[in-house]
Amino acid sequence: MEYAIRIIKENWRLYVGYAFFSGIAVVADLVVLYVLTEFAGIWYFYSAAIAYLVSIIVSFVLNKMFNFKDRSRRILAQFSIFVGIALISITLNQALLYLFVEFFGIWYMLANFFALMAVANFSFYCHKNYTFKLI
Secondary structure, three states, X not given: OHHHHHHHHHHHHHHHHHHHHHHHHXXXXXXXXXXXXXXXXXXXXXXXXXXXXXXXXXXXXXXXXXXXXXXXXXXXXXXXXXXXXXXXXXXXXXXXXXXXXHHOOOOHHHHHHHHHHHHHHHHHHHHHHHHOOOO
């Protein structure tokens, strides 16, 4: 129990920052999804994939610079790890999105929001421990 409390205390600021900046990335994701689906006429499933890729870039930049305050010049290596984790995340996201829309009949915008929230904890853990590993 003490270990769990210590981990929460040590990571609280990072998790709140990650949630905040991920929230900004989610807004970017949802805007791109809506615009591509409603105005460009792209199928929601493809729109969501494109929107998620936009949110990866937004999330990487904001988390590197402002949350983890990572000033290393290993940008390409970090971005590669970030993208690898994001590819796993997008696979999970797309599977959940499809499941929510096609099997549960949830509106694609709400379904995508639920899917993004479900994947957020996995992503935080991986980015903290691999992409922006704090020494």
